[in-house]
Every structure is written in C-alpha cells, then in structure tokens.
Amino acid sequence: MQGNPAIILHAPQLGENIGAAARVMLNFGLTDLRLVSPRDGWPSAAAEAMSAGALGQGVSVTVFDTLEAAMTGLTYTVATTARPRGMEKEVFGAAEAVGALKARQGQVAVLFGGEKSGLPNEAVALCDAILTYPVNPAFSSLNLAQAVGVFCHQWGASAGLEGKFGGKxxxxxxxxxxxxxxxxxxxxxxxxxxxxxxxxxxxxxxxxxxxxxxxxxxxxxxxxxxxxxxxxxxxxxxxxxxxxxxxx
Amino acid sequence: MQGNPAIILHAPQLGENIGAAARVMLNFGLTDLRLVSPRDGWPSAAAEAMSAGALGQGVSVTVFDTLEAAMTGLTYTVATTARPRGMEKEVFGAAEAVGALKARQGQVAVLFGGEKSGLPNEAVALCDAILTYPVNPAFSSLNLAQAVGVFCHQWGASAGLEGKFGGKxxxxxxxxxxxxxxxxxxxxxxxxxxxxxxxxxxxxxxxxxxxxxxxxxxxxxxxxxxxxxxxxxxxxxxxxxxxxxxxx
Missing domain, CATH: 1.10.8 (Helicase, Ruva Protein; domain 3)
Structure with a gap:
C-alpha cells in the first residue's frame, strides 16, 4: 500500500510559493515537503504567512543542499516539466502519474523545478518518469504552487485508481x-x-x-x-x- | 461541441487571487473571467502583477454587481464548495463536473466563492450542481486561485490533451x-x-x-x-x- 508521496521543490525562489505549496499539499493530505537549496533560505516568514497554518499543522519541511540528498530513501520519482525533453522516459498526465506512483512500493516523490527555469536536465535525469500538464502552448508557465496543487488534487481524487497500473x-x-x-x-x-x-x-x-x-x-x-x-x-x-x- | 466554460468569482477579496486565477485559466486555455462585486474594485494592480500577463494576453474580465447579472446567457452552472450543503443537487468531483459541463449546449460556467466564507447558500441555489474536491477534512480551505486551477487543469486534461505527449x-x-x-x-x-x-x-x-x-x-x-x-x-x-x- 503506497503512502503519500513526498513533494520536492528544486531551487525554489519565493517563500510565498513554498508556503502556498505547503497549504495545498495539506488540503489533499500530503505532508512531506523537501526543499533543495531554497534561494531565500529557510525558515521563511513569507512561506509561513502563505501556508495558512499548514507549516505548523502537519506539513514537515526538510531542507537539503543537493537533489541527491533530498532523494535519499526514495524508490520512484516523477519529474514535472512543461517541456518535452527529448529524454527516453515515460511521459504522464496527472492521472497517469498518480497511477504509476501508487503502483510502486516504498517512498515515492514528485519533483518540481524553481520559478525561473524549471528543472535542469541533470535533475530530470535522476527521475523515473515525466509528469506534464496539458497546458496552452501560448501560455504554458504555471505558477509553482499551482503546479503542486494540480498534482495534489489528482492524488486525492484518485483513490480508486490503485492497482490500475501494472507496476514492474x-x-x-x-x-x-x-x-x-x-x-x-x-x-x-x-x-x-x-x-x-x-x-x-x-x-x-x-x-x-x-x-x-x-x-x-x-x-x-x-x-x-x-x-x-x-x-x-x-x-x-x-x-x-x-x-x-x-x-x- | 462545448466551448470553454466561464469562471465566475463571487465577491473575491484579493486582487492577487484574481490575477492568479486568470493566469491558471489561460494556462489551460480558459479566457472568460467574470467578477461579482470584487471587494477592492477593478482594475487591480495586484491582479495585473499576479496574472503574469494573462490579463493582457487573452483573459477577458467582466465585472458585475450581482451574480444574477453575471449568469446572463448561461445554460448550466456548477457551484464549487467545500461543504456539503444539504441541497438536492448533484455533487461532482472535478472529472465528473467536467463531464457534466461538456454534455451541455450553450455557455456554461463554474462559480467560486470569495476567500473568507465561500459561496452563500443563495448563490449555490442558483446553480445546477455542486463541485467539491476530496479535501483533508482537518484542513479543507483551498486558496481561491488553487481551487480555480484544479478545475482548469481538469478541463484541459479532459479535452483530449492529456497524453498528447504520451508514450515513451x-x-x-x-x-x-x-x-x-x-x-x-x-x-x-x-x-x-x-x-x-x-x-x-x-x-x-x-x-x-x-x-x-x-x-x-x-x-x-x-x-x-x-x-x-x-x-x-x-x-x-x-x-x-x-x-x-x-x-x-
């Protein structure tokens, strides 16, 4: 039985977005938030304010210097990216990603890139699959916390999908x-x-x-x-x- | 063939949330934003800033004094609420709501309440069905723009776009x-x-x-x-x- 995935934010810039991500995580029951090199340091007053209490009520934040350290203990990780990368990985929509994550044993995670330029290729290369949203190609840049929120809702909404995906x-x-x-x-x-x-x-x-x-x-x-x-x-x-x- | 739904924000308070809602609407191709009595008036510099250009690039905003006026011309409207209302209406999750909206002809819409207390019962009563998200009962209050974002993603994902980049x-x-x-x-x-x-x-x-x-x-x-x-x-x-x- 798969527990809730961790959410990893890679080099996030704004505390506001970290706080908003924590809030929407807890809205859908996710509590393991990992930050890799947050630009403005941690803790963050802006994050506290935007979390509407989530940072004090259940979401735990762990800060890491490197993505490799943040991935310690993970068995399966999905990288979120708006751009096709030309990498030979499975590319999922949100519902498919949830199914794939639920099919895995051990601690799984979803990785999101920073506000400015998303995930570098080296970070995507460490992940098992890619999650992308069906965005408007003319206006494709989602706010970071919105990107987290879309996934978290899908996780919460997909309780019935368990076992639908094979799992290797x-x-x-x-x-x-x-x-x-x-x-x-x-x-x-x-x-x-x-x-x-x-x-x-x-x-x-x-x-x-x-x-x-x-x-x-x-x-x-x-x-x-x-x-x-x-x-x-x-x-x-x-x-x-x-x-x-x-x-x- | 159903066009894109309008998004109606009922008595929204913060320009930031209106702007963030406009941004995520355009991320998924929605462009008709209707505001009922925005507390801080309109236009809003905070909304412009948070929209990341969406307010100038495709999302049209129309302001109304009353919800009834904002609903002019609509054929079907879904009200978003976190609380069961004890009303005899269909209650949908996001995917079901998208299905119901797509099945209707004419202009349809989704209605979201303001930050402080959501939709009043009178507003819900004007709608055909209820949309609710599977939230954590201990932390159920979504940010307004996040609530809009979850719906917009679901709309986009159901437009046959999901899996557009699919396959390895x-x-x-x-x-x-x-x-x-x-x-x-x-x-x-x-x-x-x-x-x-x-x-x-x-x-x-x-x-x-x-x-x-x-x-x-x-x-x-x-x-x-x-x-x-x-x-x-x-x-x-x-x-x-x-x-x-x-x-x-």
Missing part, C-alpha cells in the same frame, strides 16, 4: 533506494572516467546524462544494484583480475 | 531492435567472463539472467545501446586504456 517487478524484491542507485551511477562513471571513456572532456556531462537516462528506466532492485556494481568492479579490474582476486 | 521518448530516437539489445548483453557478459566475474561457474546462468532482467526493463534505444557498448569496451580495456586508444 512488484513484490519480488525491494526496490533500490535512490541513494543506492545514485551510488551505482557514480561508481560506473568513476570507473569509466578512469578508463578514459569520457572523451572529449566537454562531452562528459551529456554522456553521463545519456547513460543515467537509460539505466534509471530499469527501476532497479537493491539486489540488482549490488549485482551491477559487482559487474562494474569486475570489468574495471581488467581481464582475468576478478577471478584472481576471488581465488586468492 | 516522443519518437526522439529509435528503440533498439531485440537483436541489438541481445548483442549488447552478450558483449557485456563476454567481458564479464573475461574479467572473471562469473564465479562460481555453476552460478553463471542465474547471474546472467539477473543482469538481463534488470537491463531489459530500461527499454533501450539504438543510440543508448551504442553508448553502453562503448562503456563496456572502455571498462574492459582497463584503466586509462580507452584514452590511449582514442588519442593514438
């Missing part, structure tokens, strides 16, 4: 936490760097994003992460070396 | 053929074998199955298969070797 590999094995998945990416990338794979150097970020986008879609279990890390290690030792280490 | 990858890149995917697996496994990863030998088949089960879920594109094969090759050459090969 359910119940077989525990899904990997996001920090373990990120650890696997970093291990892979560190060994690729040592091997000299990233060339020319200026292409490193896009090569990393492409690899992560492909791998993240597999929705790894904890066991699979361990297996893959063993494979990276074996390859990085060089031909025949893993066998020697084991047989010593 | 938007055709950005061709999915890998199964033979290329298998080629990638075999390449990976051959290098793992050379590295000595498969140990003890009798476990090789189950280890291969586990790796393939994880990787196959990612639904690789052709380009991603090439990228990953490059990564396997770089790792298998050993630390620093890929760089040497490239720079020869």
């Amino acid at each position: 590999g359910e119940g077989v094995d525990a899904p990997a936490t996001r920090e373990n998945l990120i650890g696997m990416f970093e291990h892979f990338e560190a060994e690729l760097e040592r091997a000299g794979y990233f060339y020319p150097p200026e292409k490193t970020p896009v090569m990393i994003t492409n690899l992560r986008n492909a791998l993240v879609r597999a929705q790894w279990t904890e066991q699979e992460v361990r297996t893959f890390r063993g494979a990276i290690k074996a390859l990085s030792l060089g031909r025949g070396k893993a066998r020697v280490v084991r047989e010593e | 990858g938007e055709g950005v890149d061709a999915p890998a053929t199964r033979e290329n995917l298998i080629g990638m697996f075999e390449h990976f496994e051959a290098e793992l074998e050379r590295a000595g990863y498969f140990y003890p030998p009798e476990k090789t088949p189950v280890m291969i199955t586990n790796l393939r089960n994880a990787l196959v879920r990612a639904q690789w594109t052709e380009q991603e298969v090439r990228t990953f094969r490059g990564a396997i090759k770089a790792l298998s050459l050993g630390r620093g070797k890929a760089r040497v090969v490239r720079e020869e």
Whole structure:
C-alpha cells in the first residue's frame, strides 16, 4: 500500500510559493515537503504567512543542499516539466502519474523545478518518469504552487485508481533506494572516467546524462544494484583480475 | 461541441487571487473571467502583477454587481464548495463536473466563492450542481486561485490533451531492435567472463539472467545501446586504456 508521496521543490525562489505549496499539499493530505537549496533560505516568514497554518499543522519541511540528498530513501520519482525533453522516459498526465506512483512500493516523490527555469536536465535525469500538464502552448508557465496543487488534487481524487497500473517487478524484491542507485551511477562513471571513456572532456556531462537516462528506466532492485556494481568492479579490474582476486 | 466554460468569482477579496486565477485559466486555455462585486474594485494592480500577463494576453474580465447579472446567457452552472450543503443537487468531483459541463449546449460556467466564507447558500441555489474536491477534512480551505486551477487543469486534461505527449521518448530516437539489445548483453557478459566475474561457474546462468532482467526493463534505444557498448569496451580495456586508444 503506497503512502503519500513526498513533494520536492528544486531551487525554489519565493517563500510565498513554498508556503502556498505547503497549504495545498495539506488540503489533499500530503505532508512531506523537501526543499533543495531554497534561494531565500529557510525558515521563511513569507512561506509561513502563505501556508495558512499548514507549516505548523502537519506539513514537515526538510531542507537539503543537493537533489541527491533530498532523494535519499526514495524508490520512484516523477519529474514535472512543461517541456518535452527529448529524454527516453515515460511521459504522464496527472492521472497517469498518480497511477504509476501508487503502483510502486516504498517512498515515492514528485519533483518540481524553481520559478525561473524549471528543472535542469541533470535533475530530470535522476527521475523515473515525466509528469506534464496539458497546458496552452501560448501560455504554458504555471505558477509553482499551482503546479503542486494540480498534482495534489489528482492524488486525492484518485483513490480508486490503485492497482490500475501494472507496476514492474512488484513484490519480488525491494526496490533500490535512490541513494543506492545514485551510488551505482557514480561508481560506473568513476570507473569509466578512469578508463578514459569520457572523451572529449566537454562531452562528459551529456554522456553521463545519456547513460543515467537509460539505466534509471530499469527501476532497479537493491539486489540488482549490488549485482551491477559487482559487474562494474569486475570489468574495471581488467581481464582475468576478478577471478584472481576471488581465488586468492 | 462545448466551448470553454466561464469562471465566475463571487465577491473575491484579493486582487492577487484574481490575477492568479486568470493566469491558471489561460494556462489551460480558459479566457472568460467574470467578477461579482470584487471587494477592492477593478482594475487591480495586484491582479495585473499576479496574472503574469494573462490579463493582457487573452483573459477577458467582466465585472458585475450581482451574480444574477453575471449568469446572463448561461445554460448550466456548477457551484464549487467545500461543504456539503444539504441541497438536492448533484455533487461532482472535478472529472465528473467536467463531464457534466461538456454534455451541455450553450455557455456554461463554474462559480467560486470569495476567500473568507465561500459561496452563500443563495448563490449555490442558483446553480445546477455542486463541485467539491476530496479535501483533508482537518484542513479543507483551498486558496481561491488553487481551487480555480484544479478545475482548469481538469478541463484541459479532459479535452483530449492529456497524453498528447504520451508514450515513451516522443519518437526522439529509435528503440533498439531485440537483436541489438541481445548483442549488447552478450558483449557485456563476454567481458564479464573475461574479467572473471562469473564465479562460481555453476552460478553463471542465474547471474546472467539477473543482469538481463534488470537491463531489459530500461527499454533501450539504438543510440543508448551504442553508448553502453562503448562503456563496456572502455571498462574492459582497463584503466586509462580507452584514452590511449582514442588519442593514438
């Protein structure tokens, strides 16, 4: 049974929007709000005022320096974006996103970008799927708290949708936490760097994003992460070396 | 074919909320905003600022002294309220309300109450049905513009726009053929074998199955298969070797 998702705001600017997001979260029963590098710091008097009491009555706020830290413990995350990204991820409307989130075990989350420019590609690359709203292409920029509100209402309204979506590999094995998945990416990338794979150097970020986008879609279990890390290690030792280490 | 509904705000107080409502209306393509006795008058500098341009770019505002006047020409109106009213009217969720509105001919509308106390019973009595959201009973008061936003998203999502960007990858890149995917697996496994990863030998088949089960879920594109094969090759050459090969 899926509990309520966390809401992560990535580099939000205005305390007013953080407070308004907290209010509409609690309107629909969501209480786990995570902030990554809020521009104006935290706590925020403007956020308190706009939350209409939600910040004192049930919504807990945790502040993180990095998105990776904010994703600790998560098993599935949806990134909200107005623009198609040309990334190979599933793209959901609100109802579909709720169905996908409910089908997952463990703590899930929805990620929203800051007011000015939304989510950077590196942030989207860490997520499993994309949530987008059917906006007017001539006027597509939603207020941040409105974007949060639309999702929260859909979550509240979709109690009957549970189980409608398949869900991959359910119940077989525990899904990997996001920090373990990120650890696997970093291990892979560190060994690729040592091997000299990233060339020319200026292409490193896009090569990393492409690899992560492909791998993240597999929705790894904890066991699979361990297996893959063993494979990276074996390859990085060089031909025949893993066998020697084991047989010593 | 039903056109877009009008949005009527009954005795709204804050220009900020009127502006935010106009913004989210235009986000989802709605343009007919009617105000009944706005407390702070009209026009409103606060509304202009919060509308992010919507008030100048497509949302028309008409001000009325009475709700009856604002309802002139309407054929069907839904009243939004958080409280059950003990009235003999149909009570809809957002998706049902959109369905009911779309089934009517002529100009339809949705009515929202002011910030302080919502809609008076006399106003609800003039409407055909009630729209209510599945709110947290302990924290049920939505911001006015959020309430408008939830409806507008639902309207947009039901216009056949949801899933417009649906499906994976938007055709950005061709999915890998199964033979290329298998080629990638075999390449990976051959290098793992050379590295000595498969140990003890009798476990090789189950280890291969586990790796393939994880990787196959990612639904690789052709380009991603090439990228990953490059990564396997770089790792298998050993630390620093890929760089040497490239720079020869």
